[in-house]
Amino acid sequence: MNVIILNSGKGSRLEExxxxxxxxxxxxxxxxxxxxxxxxxxxxxxxxxxFITTGYLSQQFVDYCSNMFPDLAIEFVYNNQYDTTNYIVxxxxxxxxxxxxxxxxxxxxLVFSQDVLCxxxxxxxxxxxxxxxxxxxxxxxxxxxxxxxxxxxIGINVFxxxxxxCQPLYKLTSSDWKEWQLAIRNWCEDGxxxxxxxxxxNSILSSMQLVPFDAKGRLCREVDTKEDLSVIQxxx
Numbered sequence: 296m297n298v299i300i301l302n303s304g305k306g307s308r309l310e311e312x313x314x315x316x317x318x319x320x321x322x323x324x325x326x327x328x329x330x331x332x333x334x335x336x337x338x339x340x341x342x343x344x345x346f347i348t349t350g351y352l353s354q355q356f357v358d359y360c361s362n363m364f365p366d367l368a369i370e371f372v373y374n375n376q377y378d379t380t381n382y383i384v385x386x387x388x389x390x391x392x393x394x395x396x397x398x399x400x401x402x403x404x405l406v407f408s409q410d411v412l413c414x415x416x417x418x419x420x421x422x423x424x425x426x427x428x429x430x431x432x433x434x435x436x437x438x439x440x441x442x443x444x445x446x447x448x449i450g451i452n453v454f455x456x457x458x459x460x461c462q463p464l465y466k467l468t469s470s471d472w473k474e475w476q477l478a479i480r481n482w483c484e485d486g487x488x489x490x491x492x493x494x495x496x497n498s499i500l501s502s503m504q505l506v507p508f509d510a511k512g513r514l515c516r517e518v519d520t521k522e523d524l525s526v527i528q529x530x531x
Contacts, residue, residue: 296342296344296398296399297396297398297399298345298346298398298400298401299345299346299399300333300347300402300403301348301385301400301401301402301403302319302347302356302403303350303385304318304382305318305351305378306318306321306351308519309520309524317351317352317353317356317403318403318404319403319404320355320356321524323406323524323527323531324531328359330403334363334364334367336412337399337412340412340413340416342416345369346369346392347360347369347370347372348371348382348389349372349374350377350378353371372385373388374388379489380489381488382491383482383483383490383492383494384488386476387479387483389476394469396469397466397467398465398467398469398472399465399466400464400467400472401465402517404518405464405515405516405517406514406516407462407514407515411464411514412464414508415466416466418466421465421466421467421471421503421504421505422465422466422507423446423461423508424461424464424507424510425460425507426512426515431454431458431459434451435460436449436450436451436460436461436462437450437453437458437459438453438459438461438507439458445506449461449493450491450497459507462510466508471503471505474499475492479495514527
């Protein structure tokens, strides 16, 4: 299993908490950060090959992981355009990497429970986390699901009775990841670098079988604001 953790953004909505550190290193408690919790749960699931995309304060990730996880083979992929592009460019930096095994892709500000992670890793095909118990968010990702149970669109401006709240935790077959990578490369070559990688994904979903994995109210949510952080800390 290959893991990609997206950590190139500034996390400016966390205000002073990210003035001098990247969002992934924001503490959840005195014992763990968002990133250390992700990696601890991944290693419990025997995941060993981890790629972390970086941008803002990138060296802090390198130093932190060197100190906290010296025995893990973590590869860092730097996006020097992090301040002017979206993470579609960070993913394009991985275009030359060969992934013969499935890919687990997540945002660096995602906090999830061990059981959600273990369950999504058990899925046979390609899937992404949704939550049928959660209210439809106005500003975050939603997934549109057709009558066959397939996801046809993911985005912020996706609304309707056929939509569910969606969290950016994907398990993808190697072939589906390669197809998404190719779409990402094409979009970046066309200068579409300020969009979400999901926009490139939407252009190929008709040829993929991406199914929803329903977390059913279990913990799997992003830390976008200080209010989000407080809620997650109270849950933990």
